[in-house]
Amino acid sequence: EDQVTQSPEALRLQEGESSSLNCSYTVSGLRGLFWYRQDPGKGPEFLFTLYSAGEEKEKERLKATLTKKESFLHITAPKPEDSATYLCAVPHKGDQTGANNLFFGTGTRLTVIP
Amino acid sequence: EAQVTQNPRYLITVTGKKLTVTCSQNMNHEYMSWYRQDPGLGLRQIYYSMNVEVTDKGDVPEGYKVSRKEKRNFPLILESPSPNQTSLYFCASSFRTGHVNTEAFFGQGTRLTVV
Numbered sequence: 215e216d217q218v219t220q221s222p223e224a225l226r227l228q229e230g231e232s233s234s235l236n237c238s239y240t241v242s243g244l245r246g247l248f249w250y251r252q253d254p255g256k257g258p259e260f261l262f263t264l265y266s267a268g269e270e271k272e273k274e275r276l277k278a279t280l281t282k283k284e285s286f287l288h289i290t291a292p293k294p295e296d297s298a299t300y301l302c303a304v305p306h307k308g309d310q311t312g313a314n315n316l317f318f319g320t321g322t323r324l325t326v327i328p
Numbered sequence: 329e330a331q332v333t334q335n336p337r338y339l340i341t342v343t344g345k346k347l348t349v350t351c352s353q354n355m356n357h358e359y360m361s362w363y364r365q366d367p368g369l370g371l372r373q374i375y376y377s378m379n380v381e382v383t384d385k386g387d388v389p390e391g392y393k394v395s396r397k398e399k400r401n402f403p404l405i406l407e408s409p410s411p412n413q414t415s416l417y418f419c420a421s422s423f424r425t426g427h428v429n430t431e432a433f434f435g436q437g438t439r440l441t442v443v
Contacts, residue, residue, distance in 0.1 A: 248431070257332070257418050257434030258371070306373070306387075315361065315386065316432065320370040 216241040218304055220319035227326050230291045235322045237302035238284040247285050248316065249278050250301040258301055261287075292326045299323045330355045334419050334435035341409055341442055349404045349438050351419030357433075358424040360402040361386065362394065364415040365437075371418065377402055378424060409442040416440075 217240045227233055239247065246265050250258035262271045264280035271278050275296060277288040287300055299321040306315035332353045341347055353360065361376035363386075373386030377396040391413055393405040402421075406413060416439050422432040 255437065257420075257437050258432075260431040260433070263431060301371070303371075315373055315376055316371075317373075318363075318371040320368065 216304065216306065216317055218302060218317055218319040220300075220302055220322050222322060223320070224323045225325070227289075227292055227324070229293055229326055229328050232288070232290045232292070234289070235287040235300055235324070236284060237287070237319055239302075239304050240283075241304050241317075245305045247280055248303045249285070249287055250303065252299045252301055252321070254299075261300075289324070292324075294326045294328050297324055297326045330433065332419055332421055332433050332435040334417075334438050336438060337436060338439050339441070341440070343410055343442055344408050347406050347409060347440075349406075349417060349419075349440070351402045351404065351435060352400050353402075353419075353421040353433070354400065355421060355423075355433065356399065357421035358399070360396065360419065360421045361432075362392070362402070362404045363418045363420065364388065365418060366415050374404070374417075406440075409440075411442045414440060414442050 219238045221236045246263050248263050249261040252258045262278040267282045269280050275290050279286045301321045303316040303318040306317045335350045358379045362374040363371045365371045372388050374392050375386050375394040377383045380396055380399050383394050416437050418437050419435040420432040423430050
Protein backbone atom coordinates (compact mmCIF):
# COMPACT_ATOMS: atom_id res chain seq x y z
CA GLU A 215 0.00 0.00 0.00
CA ASP A 216 1.25 3.46 -0.87
CA GLN A 217 2.42 5.46 2.11
CA VAL A 218 3.76 8.96 2.62
CA THR A 219 5.17 9.83 6.03
CA GLN A 220 6.43 13.25 7.01
CA SER A 221 8.62 14.11 9.96
CA PRO A 222 8.76 15.86 12.25
CA GLU A 223 5.12 16.77 12.77
CA ALA A 224 6.13 20.18 14.07
CA LEU A 225 9.38 22.11 14.08
CA ARG A 226 10.29 25.36 15.81
CA LEU A 227 13.38 27.18 14.58
CA GLN A 228 15.06 30.40 15.48
CA GLU A 229 15.41 32.81 12.60
CA GLY A 230 18.56 31.86 10.71
CA GLU A 231 18.68 28.31 12.11
CA SER A 232 18.83 25.92 9.15
CA SER A 233 17.12 22.52 9.22
CA SER A 234 15.53 19.82 7.07
CA LEU A 235 12.09 18.30 6.76
CA ASN A 236 11.68 14.68 5.74
CA CYS A 237 9.19 12.91 3.51
CA SER A 238 9.54 9.15 3.20
CA TYR A 239 7.45 7.24 0.73
CA THR A 240 6.66 3.72 -0.33
CA VAL A 241 5.10 3.66 -3.76
CA SER A 242 5.83 1.52 -6.74
CA GLY A 243 6.95 3.34 -9.84
CA LEU A 244 7.27 6.88 -8.54
CA ARG A 245 5.98 9.39 -11.06
CA GLY A 246 6.85 12.56 -9.29
CA LEU A 247 7.05 13.80 -5.72
CA PHE A 248 5.50 17.16 -4.95
CA TRP A 249 6.17 19.69 -2.21
CA TYR A 250 3.51 22.22 -1.25
CA ARG A 251 3.36 25.01 1.28
CA GLN A 252 0.12 25.69 3.14
CA ASP A 253 -0.58 28.80 5.20
CA PRO A 254 -3.33 28.67 7.84
CA GLY A 255 -6.79 28.88 6.28
CA LYS A 256 -5.46 28.77 2.73
CA GLY A 257 -5.06 26.22 -0.01
CA PRO A 258 -1.74 24.46 -0.64
CA GLU A 259 0.67 26.35 -2.87
CA PHE A 260 2.99 24.46 -5.19
CA LEU A 261 6.72 24.58 -4.47
CA PHE A 262 8.57 21.79 -6.31
CA THR A 263 8.22 18.62 -8.32
CA LEU A 264 10.99 16.01 -8.30
CA TYR A 265 10.89 13.13 -10.75
CA SER A 266 14.01 11.04 -10.25
CA ALA A 267 16.48 10.08 -7.53
CA GLY A 268 19.35 12.55 -7.31
CA GLU A 269 17.28 15.44 -8.54
CA GLU A 270 17.46 18.74 -6.65
CA LYS A 271 15.49 21.97 -6.98
CA GLU A 272 15.89 25.31 -5.24
CA LYS A 273 13.74 28.32 -4.58
CA GLU A 274 15.00 31.14 -2.38
CA ARG A 275 15.83 29.56 1.02
CA LEU A 276 14.33 26.17 0.12
CA LYS A 277 16.00 23.22 -1.55
CA ALA A 278 14.28 19.91 -2.24
CA THR A 279 16.15 16.67 -2.84
CA LEU A 280 15.01 13.17 -3.75
CA THR A 281 16.36 9.68 -3.14
CA LYS A 282 14.76 6.35 -3.94
CA LYS A 283 12.99 6.24 -0.58
CA GLU A 284 12.69 9.79 0.68
CA SER A 285 12.76 13.48 -0.04
CA PHE A 286 14.16 16.30 2.03
CA LEU A 287 13.16 19.91 2.12
CA HIS A 288 16.15 21.88 3.33
CA ILE A 289 15.52 25.33 4.75
CA THR A 290 18.57 27.58 4.91
CA ALA A 291 18.59 30.60 7.23
CA PRO A 292 14.79 30.64 7.59
CA LYS A 293 12.80 33.79 8.19
CA PRO A 294 9.51 34.18 10.08
CA GLU A 295 7.66 34.39 6.75
CA ASP A 296 8.71 30.80 6.07
CA SER A 297 6.39 29.68 8.87
CA ALA A 298 3.77 27.39 7.31
CA THR A 299 2.84 23.74 6.99
CA TYR A 300 4.88 21.92 4.36
CA LEU A 301 3.18 19.03 2.60
CA CYS A 302 4.62 16.37 0.37
CA ALA A 303 2.54 14.29 -2.02
CA VAL A 304 2.94 11.50 -4.54
CA PRO A 305 0.66 10.41 -7.37
CA HIS A 306 -1.81 7.90 -6.06
CA LYS A 307 -1.44 4.19 -6.63
CA GLY A 308 -2.96 2.97 -9.84
CA ASP A 309 -2.70 6.37 -11.47
CA GLN A 310 -1.51 5.47 -14.96
CA THR A 311 -3.26 8.11 -16.97
CA GLY A 312 -1.33 11.28 -16.29
CA ALA A 313 -3.97 12.39 -13.86
CA ASN A 314 -2.99 14.14 -10.70
CA ASN A 315 -4.53 12.04 -7.97
CA LEU A 316 -2.26 13.08 -5.16
CA PHE A 317 -1.69 11.15 -1.94
CA PHE A 318 -0.59 13.62 0.72
CA GLY A 319 1.43 13.26 3.86
CA THR A 320 0.08 14.94 7.00
CA GLY A 321 2.65 17.70 6.82
CA THR A 322 5.28 19.39 8.97
CA ARG A 323 4.18 22.55 10.74
CA LEU A 324 7.15 24.92 10.73
CA THR A 325 7.37 27.91 13.05
CA VAL A 326 10.27 30.34 12.66
CA ILE A 327 10.78 32.57 15.68
CA PRO A 328 12.26 36.06 15.17
CA GLU B 329 -4.98 36.16 -12.79
CA ALA B 330 -4.82 32.35 -12.87
CA GLN B 331 -6.90 30.98 -10.06
CA VAL B 332 -9.25 28.36 -8.67
CA THR B 333 -12.30 29.92 -7.05
CA GLN B 334 -14.45 28.16 -4.49
CA ASN B 335 -17.73 29.36 -3.04
CA PRO B 336 -18.78 29.73 -0.36
CA ARG B 337 -15.69 30.11 1.83
CA TYR B 338 -17.64 29.30 5.00
CA LEU B 339 -20.87 27.39 5.42
CA ILE B 340 -22.83 26.19 8.41
CA THR B 341 -25.73 23.90 7.64
CA VAL B 342 -27.99 21.36 9.28
CA THR B 343 -27.98 17.61 8.85
CA GLY B 344 -29.82 16.49 5.74
CA LYS B 345 -30.06 19.82 3.96
CA LYS B 346 -28.64 19.46 0.46
CA LEU B 347 -25.81 21.81 -0.44
CA THR B 348 -23.45 22.54 -3.31
CA VAL B 349 -19.95 23.94 -3.14
CA THR B 350 -18.89 25.49 -6.42
CA CYS B 351 -15.42 25.40 -7.96
CA SER B 352 -14.29 27.25 -11.05
CA GLN B 353 -10.87 27.54 -12.72
CA ASN B 354 -9.73 29.93 -15.43
CA MET B 355 -6.62 28.08 -16.63
CA ASN B 356 -8.27 25.73 -19.15
CA HIS B 357 -7.17 22.73 -17.08
CA GLU B 358 -8.51 19.32 -18.06
CA TYR B 359 -8.11 17.82 -14.61
CA MET B 360 -10.02 18.87 -11.50
CA SER B 361 -10.46 17.25 -8.11
CA TRP B 362 -11.88 17.70 -4.63
CA TYR B 363 -10.09 17.04 -1.35
CA ARG B 364 -11.10 17.24 2.26
CA GLN B 365 -8.65 18.11 5.01
CA ASP B 366 -9.07 16.94 8.57
CA PRO B 367 -6.70 17.29 11.54
CA GLY B 368 -4.34 14.36 11.79
CA LEU B 369 -5.54 12.87 8.50
CA GLY B 370 -4.23 15.38 6.02
CA LEU B 371 -5.71 15.93 2.58
CA ARG B 372 -7.77 13.08 1.18
CA GLN B 373 -9.20 12.94 -2.29
CA ILE B 374 -12.97 12.74 -2.69
CA TYR B 375 -13.60 12.78 -6.45
CA TYR B 376 -11.73 13.75 -9.55
CA SER B 377 -12.46 14.52 -13.19
CA MET B 378 -10.17 13.93 -16.13
CA ASN B 379 -12.26 16.05 -18.48
CA VAL B 380 -15.83 17.11 -19.26
CA GLU B 381 -18.33 14.36 -18.44
CA VAL B 382 -15.56 12.12 -17.03
CA THR B 383 -15.52 11.72 -13.25
CA ASP B 384 -14.30 9.04 -10.85
CA LYS B 385 -14.10 8.27 -7.15
CA GLY B 386 -11.14 9.16 -5.00
CA ASP B 387 -10.35 7.68 -1.59
CA VAL B 388 -13.34 9.00 0.38
CA PRO B 389 -16.29 9.44 -2.01
CA GLU B 390 -19.13 8.26 0.27
CA GLY B 391 -21.79 10.92 0.77
CA TYR B 392 -20.61 13.14 -2.09
CA LYS B 393 -21.50 13.68 -5.73
CA VAL B 394 -19.84 15.68 -8.47
CA SER B 395 -20.56 16.73 -12.02
CA ARG B 396 -18.43 18.11 -14.84
CA LYS B 397 -20.68 19.64 -17.47
CA GLU B 398 -18.23 22.39 -18.39
CA LYS B 399 -14.45 22.34 -18.43
CA ARG B 400 -14.07 25.23 -15.99
CA ASN B 401 -16.58 24.12 -13.32
CA PHE B 402 -16.57 21.16 -10.95
CA PRO B 403 -19.21 21.46 -8.21
CA LEU B 404 -19.25 19.25 -5.12
CA ILE B 405 -22.71 18.15 -4.01
CA LEU B 406 -23.69 16.86 -0.58
CA GLU B 407 -27.17 15.40 -1.00
CA SER B 408 -27.75 14.75 2.70
CA PRO B 409 -24.91 16.21 4.78
CA SER B 410 -24.01 14.60 8.07
CA PRO B 411 -21.83 15.89 10.94
CA ASN B 412 -18.93 13.64 9.87
CA GLN B 413 -18.69 15.72 6.71
CA THR B 414 -17.67 18.75 8.74
CA SER B 415 -14.30 19.54 7.25
CA LEU B 416 -12.17 21.92 5.20
CA TYR B 417 -12.68 21.29 1.48
CA PHE B 418 -10.32 22.15 -1.36
CA CYS B 419 -10.79 22.10 -5.08
CA ALA B 420 -7.73 21.65 -7.29
CA SER B 421 -7.00 21.74 -11.00
CA SER B 422 -4.07 20.95 -13.27
CA PHE B 423 -3.12 20.18 -16.83
CA ARG B 424 -3.18 16.57 -17.85
CA THR B 425 -0.07 15.76 -19.86
CA GLY B 426 0.25 12.10 -20.66
CA HIS B 427 2.05 10.24 -17.90
CA VAL B 428 3.75 13.29 -16.43
CA ASN B 429 2.05 14.69 -13.38
CA THR B 430 2.03 18.46 -13.25
CA GLU B 431 1.55 20.92 -10.43
CA ALA B 432 -1.93 21.31 -9.04
CA PHE B 433 -3.48 24.69 -8.25
CA PHE B 434 -5.72 24.78 -5.21
CA GLY B 435 -8.62 26.98 -4.29
CA GLN B 436 -8.81 28.92 -1.02
CA GLY B 437 -10.92 26.31 0.67
CA THR B 438 -14.47 25.98 2.00
CA ARG B 439 -14.93 25.41 5.69
CA LEU B 440 -18.11 23.39 6.15
CA THR B 441 -19.82 22.75 9.47
CA VAL B 442 -22.77 20.36 9.63
CA VAL B 443 -24.77 20.52 12.86
